[in-house]
Amino acid sequence: MTRWALLLAALLPAVAAAQPQADPDWPCVQRLVPHLAAGVLWPGVPEGDWRAEPDVAALVARIAPRGVEEATGLAAIRDFAAPMGAPARRRLLPLAFTGTLAETNRQRDAIIEQLRRFARRQRDLAEQVRGLEAELRTAPAEAREELTQRHFFAAKSYTDAERTLRYACEAPVRLEARLGAYARALRAAMPPE
Template identity: 30%
Template sequence: MIRSRIFSLCLVALTAPAPAYAANPGDPTWPCVQRKVETLSPGLMWPHPINEAPLREAIAADAADLAAKLEQRRVDLDEAKTLIAQFVTEHPDVTQAEMGQMFLHIFDRINRDRRALIAGIGKYAQKQIALSDRIDEARISMNDLTAATPPDRDAINSLQQQIAWDERVFQDRSRSLTYVCETPVLLEQRLYAIAQLLLSEVPQ
């Protein structure tokens, strides 16, 4: 009953899941329709070997500045493409390998944020389960009070108000998962898109 409430409400809230993801049976407390993937691999997005050595001094500062901008979700992909093109114009000798080093830096930052978000979603789900337990326990108590002779009307009314409030909070939180559960997917899609933009601007 407890699990059925939390997951039925979450499924109602998540009306637009990403097609590449599916429910994860390995973690019954995971509240999202999207499959739980905690760690990504840069090799799935960047098709070439990546050298983890520091960038050469001539481009290091500008490359770090570019990477810092591309990490930000408020920088849309059109703006990202323009920023990358400007960087290549200013550094026409940049190599594919150096682009890969920049991508790795961006990947590490976004992947770290994504892991923290997934951990936060897990904690959020645990709070929902605890609230669901509280609602169930209150309903049992209310049934006991109703069956008593005479019933304690004041206590029953107090529990009814508590249950109504807790269920409202539970449902509001569940609806907010629509955005929260999509965010790890959006971050993964952003990483892939940035990789493609960097590759497309590699000087020939």
């Protein structure tokens, strides 16, 4: 073995230990980010209870649901901020961001848990398919027809579910992108200091 190969072999365990462990229940290509932090999208940490402000709570309820298109939410933010004076904007827009972030994280948590359940189900189905394949190899001729059908339907269920995986994995990404657009719109509506 060359000196470089020995060095690489010695370093690999340390490099592997430094890498974050993959979540076996995370089926998506995208890196799992369990929780979105305010500091990534907003300067400083907005303080206050967004639910205590009825207008802010109403805005968040209007723009945060998953089915709301980004353009609709951006228009609602503009309509919300337009009539306000500078002091109200400084106080309420950070709260609107906090509320939108909280609701986005709540929705993402639910989606992430659904994706994890999906991954566990797919692993179970894959195991079932492998088990049926093993049974088929050793089954007597009279049992093959039923086993073949069971194998076909299990494999089809697995394949059909895999086809939807890419779309399902985009759901958290779409929520993150929409939150980023909302944060930019809310920051743009903030008055200069």
